[in-house]
Amino acid sequence: MSDVNHKFKNVIASDLSVGDALPEFELPITAKLVVSTAMASQDFQDVHHDKDAAIAKGTPDIFMNILTTNGFVGRYLTDWAGPGSRIKKIQFNLGAPNYPGDTMIMSGEVTELSQDGEHHLAHVNFKGKNGMGNHVSGTAIVQLATVAG
Template identity: 40%
Template sequence: MPVLEPWTLHVTPTLVVSTALATRDHQNVHHDRDAAIRLGSRDVFLNILTTTGLVQRFVTDRLGSHVTIREIKIRLGTPCHAYDTLTFTGQQFPHGIEVVGRTASGVHVSGVVAVAR
């Protein structure tokens, strides 16, 4: 089965904070570094809506804008913090595109994206 070209994203604090606020997620661990650290995290981290959007972008950037996303089924793993490097890989299968997003800490997101052409 075809393998998609990997995508590497350097996650900045601005990306974490702006996407959390754009998705109306006001949970402090996504925009307040002091609160995130106080609650046991090493820094602010991506929310699930941002991660879902990044998975979608990875697939459509690789397959083309003519592709329609039918369904995204993902599972979060380790948090993706500000200053992490997030690398997406994917492989096409008959049931959809299997996607994995990894940081140095491990798998941040994995799942399947169903598409229609």
Template identity: 50%
Template sequence: MRKLEAGEAIPAWSLPLTPTTIVSTAIATRDWQDVHHDRDIAQAAGSKDIFMNILTSNGLVEKYVADWVGHDCELKGIAIRLGAPAHPYDTLTFTGEVTEVADGVATIAVTGSVSLGAHVTGTVKVAVA
């Protein structure tokens, strides 16, 4: 695991969003809500298209941090808030920064943005050596 310091930026990571990505990750997280896999129902509910579910967004935030810190990291907590929907044919781009290192825990601020704005914002806390 790498040594973390406050102010350190995490390199950006982008994920092209396809209908298959959005539908398959909803199914993989056992989220059967129809707005994540049925365009007609999503549009009838006022959405432009199907959209990514919160469980997938949470998992991608964790992946983004763990890929950078190291997969042997010990996660101490994740707190996220959803914003703009993540629709197919868009790109979800993650950025992050270590905001604090104290008492053996690093706090990392993460934002995942799509063309409509911030899709997910939050913090990830990881144990540091």
């Protein structure tokens, strides 16, 4: 896995200021992604893998399940903050579904920096926007790594 490890870099408190933007992350939504992530998250509801069943329930296609949204929020935060970070809180509201063929663009911003004992915490606003609006928007608290690199 070393070929993918090298892109990870810990963000430390002294690197950050309120208002800093997190790098954007673009996620093309495919049927394979929707189905494979639903299975990986143990969500077997038919609207996440059976297009006919989804249409019968009034949606135009299968769509991403919530646990997967949660997973991508988690990934977005640690891709940015690095493997030395620890996620403390994630709060989000759900909006426009992620259907195959769409693209979700995740963006975020540091809104507050605080300390809990020896740990530095970054408070982050994030959203994942697709072609129909915000799929997900919320806030998170990430405990930052203490060493860079």
